[in-house]
Amino acid sequence: MSRLFLVLDTGAAILLVALLFVVYRGRQSARGPLPPGPRGWPLVGNVFDMPATNEWNTFMSWGEKWGDVVSVTLFGQHIVILNSIQHAYDMFEKKSNIYSDRPAITMAGEMVGWDRTLVLLRYGTRFRETRKLFSQLIGTRSQTERFSQHLEHEVHRFLRRILREPTSVLKEIRKTTGAVILKMAYGYEVQEGDDPLVDLVDRAVDEFSISTRPGAFLVDTFPILRHVPAWMPGASWKKKAKVWADDLEMTCNVPYAFTQQQMSAGTAIPSFTSTHLESNPVPEKEIVIKNAAFSLYSAGADTTVSAISTFFLAMTCYPEAQRKAQAEIDAVIGNDRLPTLADRDKLPFVTALCCEVLRWQPVAPLGVPHCPVADDFHAGFLIPKGTIVFPNIWKFLHDPDTYANPFDFEPERFIASPGKTAEKDPRQIVFGFGRRICPGMYLADASLFISCAVSLAVFDISKVVRDGKVIEPVIDYTSGTISHPRPFECSIRPRSANAEALITAMHETRER
Numbered sequence: 001m002s003r004l005f006l007v008l009d010t011g012a013a014i015l016l017v018a019l020l021f022v023v024y025r026g027r028q029s030a031r032g033p034l035p036p037g038p039r040g041w042p043l044v045g046n047v048f049d050m051p052a053t054n055e056w057n058t059f060m061s062w063g064e065k066w067g068d069v070v071s072v073t074l075f076g077q078h079i080v081i082l083n084s085i086q087h088a089y090d091m092f093e094k095k096s097n098i099y100s101d102r103p104a105i106t107m108a109g110e111m112v113g114w115d116r117t118l119v120l121l122r123y124g125t126r127f128r129e130t131r132k133l134f135s136q137l138i139g140t141r142s143q144t145e146r147f148s149q150h151l152e153h154e155v156h157r158f159l160r161r162i163l164r165e166p167t168s169v170l171k172e173i174r175k176t177t178g179a180v181i182l183k184m185a186y187g188y189e190v191q192e193g194d195d196p197l198v199d200l201v202d203r204a205v206d207e208f209s210i211s212t213r214p215g216a217f218l219v220d221t222f223p224i225l226r227h228v229p230a231w232m233p234g235a236s237w238k239k240k241a242k243v244w245a246d247d248l249e250m251t252c253n254v255p256y257a258f259t260q261q262q263m264s265a266g267t268a269i270p271s272f273t274s275t276h277l278e279s280n281p282v283p284e285k286e287i288v289i290k291n292a293a294f295s296l297y298s299a300g301a302d303t304t305v306s307a308i309s310t311f312f313l314a315m316t317c318y319p320e321a322q323r324k325a326q327a328e329i330d331a332v333i334g335n336d337r338l339p340t341l342a343d344r345d346k347l348p349f350v351t352a353l354c355c356e357v358l359r360w361q362p363v364a365p366l367g368v369p370h371c372p373v374a375d376d377f378h379a380g381f382l383i384p385k386g387t388i389v390f391p392n393i394w395k396f397l398h399d400p401d402t403y404a405n406p407f408d409f410e411p412e413r414f415i416a417s418p419g420k421t422a423e424k425d426p427r428q429i430v431f432g433f434g435r436r437i438c439p440g441m442y443l444a445d446a447s448l449f450i451s452c453a454v455s456l457a458v459f460d461i462s463k464v465v466r467d468g469k470v471i472e473p474v475i476d477y478t479s480g481t482i483s484h485p486r487p488f489e490c491s492i493r494p495r496s497a498n499a500e501a502l503i504t505a506m507h508e509t510r511e512r
């Protein structure tokens with residue numbers, strides 16, 4: 001019986017909150033026109049318009065119909081989608097004093113616990129402290145260069161593993177980016193074969209992507225629903241939240257405890273965590289360090305995995321671009337050594353190819369939403385305080401006004417030639433905007449470049465031919481905050497006996 005009351009109470013509360021939202025929304029509209037958008041329904045707003053997959057495509061089509069600034073509501077929560085890069089710069093950069101907060105996401109943030117990581121931290125003191133720790137480590141290109149050797153070492157190990165197991169490329173990409181960041185964050189060296197820590201963190205990061213998808217969980221629009229008991233029909237998401245919260249807790253604690261234990265034993269490899277812990281921080285600061293280290297890993301690994309996987313997919317589908325990049329490497333570097341990060345300026349086509357990888361299939365198609373801390377009037381529209389504002393990065397990068405033939409993979413677009421200026425560098429878009437711009441962008445950029453350059457130097461990547469039939473890879477991406485290519489097949493073979501010898505003879509052949 002008491003359960004029945006609880007259900008009724010919850011239902012009544014939902015209705016009340018919904019009505020309050022509607023009244024509230026009406027008042028806000030009276031303060032100025034909201035951006036246009038598809039007409040919603042009373043109470044629920046645009047719930048039935050929200051796409052279940054590839055949100056960026058639907059949002060782009062709304063842009064064609066309604067303009068570059070589109071708004072919808074979900075149970076009274078305002079959501080704005082920006083379909084032009086200029087609006088993203090004007091809002092997130094020029095008005096960064098207003099637009100640097102994140103929306104409170106009940107499911108991913110409060111219930112699962114991702115609000116401890118930088119990506120969902122609300123704007124304030126802790127946010128600034130955490131960003132400072134990041135910028136001390138990888139805040140500039142030259143700071144990031146300190147990790148060049150480490151990056152190169154890990155991609156060499158990657159080549160050796162691919163040579164042995166070419167069909168496991170997607171798994172090995174994940175392992176390599178995990179190895180790069182786990183060592184930087186915690187001084188942890190990943191094992192050959194399956195590494196328990198990489199698997200643990202990957203699971204948590206997948207769960208992040210699912211739990212932050214716009215409109216995926218009703219509790220994000222009705223925070224009161226977090227009080228609904230887990231046994232209630234339709235409340236399976238509560239059980240999910242509990243499992244995900246436990247995964248996250250463990251993922252945050254296990255590598256941190258590893259560093260602490262190595263420090264006590266005097267065997268710690270210098271890392272982000274050990275360096276900051278050496279100053280014996282007060283407990284409050286220690287929490288910031290622990291969460292920052294986890295933010296480094298959780299935001300850095302999965303994103304880079306997506307970009308490098310896209311590189312292999314693009315090379316499978318576009319042999320001409322691959323051939324040109326290999327010709328450049330052969331001419332500039334020769335065949336007796338592998339390219340390094342220091343060679344980058346001498347390899348403009350490979351650099352352009354990496355830019356095209358980032359543009360063609362962006363890692364975070366809708367970025368991460370920003371949230372104004374005060375009402376704003378933008379382009380004649382009211383953007384109420386608390387609105388969830390998504391930059392449609394996918395649209396920015398496929399805008400025919402910025403990129404000619406935007407759906408084609410053409411690295412040449414980034415190389416100026418007589419009578420033709422280079423198209424906009426996508427690195428000014430894919431890493432986000434303003435005070436929330438990706439703090440790992442130099443590391444991401446270096447990781448992508450070195451992975452592409454060494455792979456192109458020694459491997460030919462092509463479509464699989466089975467029983468005389470060419471297998472066409474399907475270009476299909478997952479939805480969610482971080483978008484990945486769905487598993488695809490490709491053939492990876494050493495370019496020559498010399499290339500194979502180069503991989504096996506690389507100094508540091510020691511496999512851990």
Ligand code: HEM
Pocket residue numbers: 118119120121181295296297299300301303304307363364367368369370430431432433434435436437438439440441443444445
């Ligand atoms: C190709 C790889 C990557 C892409 C495309 C990417 C993209 C992004 C984007 C779009 C944002 C949101 C920016 C905004 O709110 O406007 C972001 C935030 C963030 N990124 Fe990256 N990222 C990548 C790699 C990395 C790496 C390697 C690290 C760390 C080592 C990292 C750490 C972070 C963190 C901590 C945030 C949250 C920043 C904040 O909220 O203040 N990312 N990234």
